Every structure is written in C-alpha cells, then in structure tokens.
Amino acid sequence: QLSICADKEQNIRHAREAIQTAADGGSKLVLLPEMWNCPYSNASFPIYAEDIDAGDSPSSKMLSDMAKSKEVTIIGGSIPERSGNHLYNTCCIYGKDGSLKGKHRKVHLFDIDIPGKIQFKESDTLTPGDKYTVVDTDVGRIGVGICYDIRFPEMAMTYAARGVHMICYPGAFNMTTGPAHWELLQKARAVDNQLFVATCSPARNPSAGYVAWGHSSVIGPFGEILASTGREEAIFYADIDYAQIKERRMNMPLDHQRRGDLYQLVDLTFTT
Numbered sequence: 349q350l351s352i353c354a355d356k357e358q359n360i361r362h363a364r365e366a367i368q369t370a371a372d373g374g375s376k377l378v379l380l381p382e383m384w385n386c387p388y389s390n391a392s393f394p395i396y397a398e399d400i401d402a403g404d405s406p407s408s409k410m411l412s413d414m415a416k417s418k419e420v421t422i423i424g425g426s427i428p429e430r431s432g433n434h435l436y437n438t439c440c441i442y443g444k445d446g447s448l449k450g451k452h453r454k455v456h457l458f459d460i461d462i463p464g465k466i467q468f469k470e471s472d473t474l475t476p477g478d479k480y481t482v483v484d485t486d487v488g489r490i491g492v493g494i495c496y497d498i499r500f501p502e503m504a505m506t507y508a509a510r511g512v513h514m515i516c517y518p519g520a521f522n523m524t525t526g527p528a529h530w531e532l533l534q535k536a537r538a539v540d541n542q543l544f545v546a547t548c549s550p551a552r553n554p555s556a557g558y559v560a561w562g563h564s565s566v567i568g569p570f571g572e573i574l575a576s577t578g579r580e581e582a583i584f585y586a587d588i589d590y591a592q593i594k595e596r597r598m599n600m601p602l603d604h605q606r607r608g609d610l611y612q613l614v615d616l617t618f619t620t
C-alpha cells in the first residue's frame with residue numbers, strides 16, 4: 349500500500365524498493381496499488397500515460413526487471429496506458445522470469461456522482477477494456493480486476509468458472525465508498541465464489557485531490573480476513589493455502605447447488 353506523489357520517477361523508485369523489500373521478506377507474489385505511478389485524476393492520466401506495447405514504459409520495465417531479478421510474480425497494480433489514441437487503466441502481470449504474462453485493462457470505468465460527496469468520471473479520459481484477464485503463474489491461476497471491477501459479481505463468477513484461485517484487485521476506493529463498501533465487496537466476491545481475494549490501494553494522502561481509503565486486504569474463501577492494513581503506507585504479507593478452496597467447496601457445495609434452471613445471465617438490467 350504505497351504512498352504516491354506527483355513525481356513519476358520517485359513513484360517508480362519507491363515501488364521498486366517496496367517490491368525488493370516484499371521479495372526479501374519472502375513474498376512469492378507481490379500486488380501493487382491502482383495508479384501507482386501518478387495521482388489519481390483525469391488531469392494526470394494523459395500526462396503520466398506510457399505506451400506499454402511500444403516498449404516505451406519505464407514503469408513496466410521496472411516491474412519486469414524486478415520480477416526477474418527477485419524471481420517473484422508481480423501483479424503490477426495499474427498505470428495509465430497509452431495505446432494509439434486511447435488511454436486505459438492497465439494492470440501488467442509479470443512472471444518470475446520477467447515476462448509479461450497478461451495485461452488487464454479496467455473493464456468497468458468509475459463513473460459515479462454521489463451529490464455532495466464524490467463525483468468522478470473516468471470515461472472523460474479513459475477507454476474501457478473489453479476482456480477479462482486470467483493468468484497462470486507459479487503461484488496459481490490469478491484473475492485480475494481493477495477497483496470498480498470489484499462491484500460486478502458476474503466478472504468474479506466468470507473467473508471462478510475458469511478455475512481462478514485468487515482474484516487480485518488493485519483499487520483506490522475513496523472516503524465515501526471506502527468505509528461503506530470496500531471490505532464488504534472483497535468479502536462478498538470471496539464468499540460468493542469460494543476463492544481468495546487480494547486488494548491493494550494507495551496509502552491515504554489527505555491533501556490529495558482524490559483521497560484513497562487504503563485498507564488493502566487479503567480475504568480467504570470463507571470470508572475471513574487473512575491480512576489487512578489501515579490507511580498508512582504499508583507492506584504486509586499473507587500465507588495463502590489454496591487447499592482451502594477445495595475444502596470450503598466441499599463443506600458448502602454451492603457450485604452443485606446452483607439453480608441454473610431458475611436464473612440465467614440474459615438481461616440483468618435493474619428495473620426501476
């Protein structure tokens with residue numbers, strides 16, 4: 349859970365040091381926050397964006413180098429990605445050999461308006477991704493979503509159906525939706541699908557334009573909090589035993605009890 353500032357080079361240096369510390373501390377998989385190389389704002393995204401496919405991305409290069417040198421899988425939070433005329437909120441996933449194993453572009457953009465509390469419209473600058481991301485790593489099959497993606501249970505269900513062990517959500521909830529929904533959503537996605545959920549937020553900076561809630565966590569398949577932190581910058585660790593997925597699914601065989609004859613994902617638009 350990193351502190352993020354307006355200086356991109358400093359953010360990259362800082363993330364590199366944190367990955368090094370985490371790997372030296374025994375981590376086999378490291379998860380970074382959403383938008384860790386820039387302030388979370390529509391004004392910043394175009395300025396800090398990097399072209400990952402063109403190989404013009406110091407942030408991604410650092411992640412790849414660190415994955416290789418520390419032999420650790422990295423779920424690289426997210427950065428603003430430039431691709432042609434489009435910008436995306438993108439998470440790069442690196443294997444422990446430093447290879448790019450997958451790239452998730454935030455599918456559900458954060459466009460909300462809670463009067464008097466928070467208004468944000470990512471679609472002013474960003475384009476949504478159009479695919480889900482599942483990667484096989486040395487530390488299991490990982491599904492990736494970014495922040496607002498966690499609000500869509502269909503995505504997590506799809507990942508569960510594809511055999512994912514853990515869904516990683518880099519995310520930057522805020523001072524309104526964070527206390528209301530952040531922990532609830534992480535537990536819900538874990539319990540609904542009987543798998544692990546890991547989240548990573550930026551540390552809270554009360555003087556930032558967008559104040560992140562923090563409270564990054566790792567949740568087990570029974571909804572138990574395996575590790576979590578508060579608002580400050582932190583590196584924290586969890587031991588994850590995927591055998592618990594099988595055990596929980598045997599204890600409570602939701603998958604076999606599902607009544608697909610009664611509900612189908614055909615039209616789930618809210619009726620108001």
Ligand SMILES: NC(=O)CC(=O)C(=O)O
Binds near residue numbers: 457458494497499
């Ligand atoms: N920042 C986000 O993408 C999501 C968020 O803050 C929320 O869903 O609330």
